Amino acid sequence: MAKNNKQVYDSRLAKSVFNIKHQRTFCMVKPDGVMRGLVGEILRRIEKSGLRIVAMKMLVPNQEIIKKHYPASDEAWVKRLGDKGISALEGLNLDVVETYGTDDRRELGDMVVKSLIEYMQSGPCVAMVVEGVQAIDMVRKLAGSTIPSQAEMGTIRGDFSVDTPAVANVEKRAIHNIFHASENAAEAENEIKLWFAGEKIHDYSLAGDEVMYNKHY
Ligand code: ADP
Ligand code: MG
Secondary structure, three states: OHHHHHHHHHHHHHHHHHHHHOEEEEEEEOHHHHHOOOHHHHHHHHHHOOOEEEEEEEEOOOHHHHHHHOOOOOHHHHHHHHHHHHHOOOOOOOOHHHHHOOOOHHHHHHHHHHHHHHHHOOOOEEEEEEEEOOHHHHHHHHHOOOOHHHOOOOOHHHHHOOOOHHHHHHOOOOOOOOEEEOOOHHHHHHHHHHHOOOOOOOOOOOOOHHHHHOOOO
16 A cells, blocks of 8 residues: 555656756747847857757737737736836936836836737747756846846856846837846746647747756766
């Protein structure tokens, strides 16, 4: 009996570990990243980390897909965009109302959503699905934080952009931060379904997986 229970536990555990190793996330080189010739550099960083690219395509997204991608009907998410803009003014000696025309988080968030739709359609994007150990958090780490001027050096956003909401919003545009990555499991699932609906997600092993994930000593 005890042995059977142990077997059940082992197989559940094995399944969980399999899922951790095969976690999938969605990410995208945004139009500014493509136009600056950074696709290869970004793919290199993803591949070098040991993650696998299991689907990829280049497209100019239509308005419909962008509106589904960014949850503009989610008030908390829209307000968070506004918050990011307001908090980015700290230390810049700029007045919130004078800079943005409002200090209302929702109003500012709505303005950002509008500019995001224009930004994402300003040229081709390279969309992909990336798989591997804790891929969602790993790709977010590679991306760095939303506001490039605050993103750590060594991250995609920190290394290749110095943009900030104070400048972006006065110029009535979204922050140009080169790269998108799903923030959590729910976003990853929705975004993969949205951008790769009915498309093949590939399955293969990297040569390095053998050394990384098998005990060979
Ligand atoms: P992330 O892309 O890091 O997940 P969000 O989901 O909060 O960040 O925002 C989506 C995108 O909207 C950002 O990547 C950025 O291009 C843009 N953005 C966010 N906040 C602002 C802001 N205050 N002003 C202008 N653009 C913004
Ligand atoms: Mg986000």
